[in-house]
Amino acid sequence: MATPSTATPENIVSLDLADQSLREVNGALQEARAGYYRVRNPRGVHALACGLDGPIEVEIDGHAGYYLAGMNKEARVTVQGSAGVGVAENMMSGEVWVQGDASQSAGATAHGGLLVVEGNASARCGISLKGADIVVKGSVGHMSCFMAQAGRLVVLGDAGDSLGDSLYEARLYVRGNVKSLGADCVEKPMRDEHLKELDELLARARCEGVSASEFRRYGSARSLYNFKTDNIGFY
Amino acid sequence: MCGIAGLYLKNERLRPRLGELFTPILVELTDRGPDSAGIAVYRDPxxxxxxxxxxxxxxxxxxxxxxxxxxxxxxxxxxxxxxxxxxxxxxxxxxxxxxxxxxxxxxxxxxxxxxxxxxVIEIYKEMGLPAEVARRFDAKGMAGTHAVGHTRMATESAVTTAGSHPFSTGLDLCLVHNGSLSNHNGLREKLKRNGVPPFRTDNDTEVAAAYLAWRMKEGRTLHEALQDGLNDLDGFYTFVAGTADGFAVMRDPIACKPAVLAETDDYVAFGSEYRALVRLPGIEHAKVWEPEPAVVYSWGGRA
The missing domain is CATH 3.30.70.3400 (Alpha-Beta Plaits)
Structure with a gap:
């Protein structure tokens, strides 16, 4: 992944949804291959900054609606507010930072890159995660990482009901309480390799003063997702 | 899919502007419900x-x-x-x-x-786009204390004026609903035996409204009646309900349908999506959050 460019005040490109259509703003961002863009007046609009395809920096100046930065590649998108349903859905690479809270299904099906939520994320955070990393500095709602296949979820606060239900190979790290574990999700020991990868993730997400040793690890018991001939009568 | 909206004014000085503030919330939710729309307004007691x-x-x-x-x-x-x-x-x-x-x-x-x-309550609802329905009833000109509205994309019963929301089956009580109930037929029969006023449609939401009216007749507050509903109503729902001087919100335990609340010193606003609330004064400094599943939020006297 290329490193996003460094912003300097004189090269900020300002886009304004009060004057420009969503299609114009998204078009400009999708064509960009470098630079720093600031989007004013997002007003909760859906599908903003979707399908970005270059190492640009995008700052959203307010709350965003559904599917912000969906399918993101290489770009770093920062929301100075909260994000609606499905932020960074199907992200491939790059970074998405939410300064406020994230609604349901944050980082759904994301393949790569990093999603950081400074506040809380609600239900189904990381549903069907396919390889991306998600760091939530607050808490996550119920059914988080439902059927997650690969990637890592780090939660500094608590997790709601049925964490990791029907989990495949994603790794979940939770610092606070887990209300309940979903089917086939179990607590697993923190070995050195896990402490190391978690410390790296915490550093990338700028979690100062938080140590990997404060977390518990959860993963799949692998009893559910393989086909078993014994169960043939139930299929 | 449907859109639901609510605006409960805490600051008396905003009351003349209730309709002017509420109508854009409803119209912004047209994408979620273009079939019909309705407004319950609490005004002119x-x-x-x-x-x-x-x-x-x-x-x-x-x-x-x-x-x-x-x-x-x-x-x-x-x-x-x-x-x-x-x-x-x-x-x-x-x-x-x-x-x-x-x-x-x-x-x-x-x-x-x-x-x-x-x-206090008045309910206006019709088939057609929300902007057109709002225009027919001069929604922008409505003054009052609170309003509850709905934009409908029908999934479960016919698109008719009677099948539009809000539903009211009790005095000054109204309910709007995004979702669908799976046990409304059985519950409708049970409520009929409890002497609830006649049902006018086959609509699931009407049953939920009748259920709340029945619980409140039994002495429960709106807040308590909604809590009771967590045990008795099966299905998907985000509800917004109004009484003469109260306003409440509740989502099902799975939180299947979206909901955003915003609160300032002047008002409490509800929208299915945040974008519906962005024209409210002071929204950039409001407390904005997503209501928790299976938790009743209520404001006002009898709520």
Whole structure:
């Protein structure tokens, strides 16, 4: 992944949804291959900054609606507010930072890159995660990482009901309480390799003063997702 | 999919602007519900012993003066008629039972339907795009304390005026719903046995509204009635409900349908999506959050 460019005040490109259509703003961002863009007046609009395809920096100046930065590649998108349903859905690479809270299904099906939520994320955070990393500095709602296949979820606060239900190979790290574990999700020991990868993730997400040793690890018991001939009568 | 909206004003000075603030919330939710739209507005309370009915008749040529005479003679009260397109607000001034008055109205002509009854509530709902429905009833000009609205994308019963939301089955009570209930047929039969007023549609939300009215008749507050609903209503729901002086929100335990609340010192606002709330004054500094699943949020006296 290329490193996003460094912003300097004189090269900020300002886009304004009060004057420009969503299609114009998204078009400009999708064509960009470098630079720093600031989007004013997002007003909760859906599908903003979707399908970005270059190492640009995008700052959203307010709350965003559904599917912000969906399918993101290489770009770093920062929301100075909260994000609606499905932020960074199907992200491939790059970074998405939410300064406020994230609604349901944050980082759904994301393949790569990093999603950081400074506040809380609600239900189904990381549903069907396919390889991306998600760091939530607050808490996550119920059914988080439902059927997650690969990637890592780090939660500094608590997790709601049925964490990791029907989990495949994603790794979940939770610092606070887990209300309940979903089917086939179990607590697993923190070995050195896990402490190391978690410390790296915490550093990338700028979690100062938080140590990997404060977390518990959860993963799949692998009893559910393989086909078993014994169960043939139930299929 | 449907859109739901609510605005509860805490600051009296905003009351003249209720409709002006509320209508853009409703219209922004057109994408979620273009089939029909409706608004319950709480305004112009009538005297203690008077009753206010909102009555619908689809026929623009219907002779309302005949109904007014019929009510005056049948009930021995003064009747004031305030027409708003297909809906008329009838204020019955004198000692009168609201249920009896509503029954008398609906028996007069098969095309008549009582949309709401109480001291404060008025309900306006019609098929068509939300902007068009709002225009027909001059929603922007409405003053009042709170409003609850709905934009409908029907999934479960016919697109009709009667099947539009809000639903009201109790005095000054209204309910809007995004979702679908799976046990409404059984519950409807149970409620009929408990003497709940007649059902007018096959709609699931009407059953939920009747359920709340029944719980409140049993002495529960709106807040408590919604809590009871967590045990008795099966399915997907985000509800917004209004009473004469209260306002409440509840989502099902799975939180299947979206919901955003915003609160300032001046108001509490609800929208299915945040983008519906962005024109409210001071929204950039409001406390904005997503209500937790299976938690009742309520504001106001009797809520």
């Amino acid at each position: 009538v005297a203690e012993n008077a009753v206010k009915l909102t009555v619908h008749h689809a026929d623009q040529g219907f002779a309302w003066d005949g109904l007014v005479r019929h009510l005056k003679e049948g009930l021995g009260v003064e009747v004031a008629d305030h027409p708003h397109d297909t809906h008329h607000v009838l204020v019955l001034d004198g000692k009168v039972d609201a249920d009896a008055a509503a029954a008398l109205v609906e028996a007069y002509d098969p095309g008549l339907q009582v949309m709401s009854a109480g001291h």
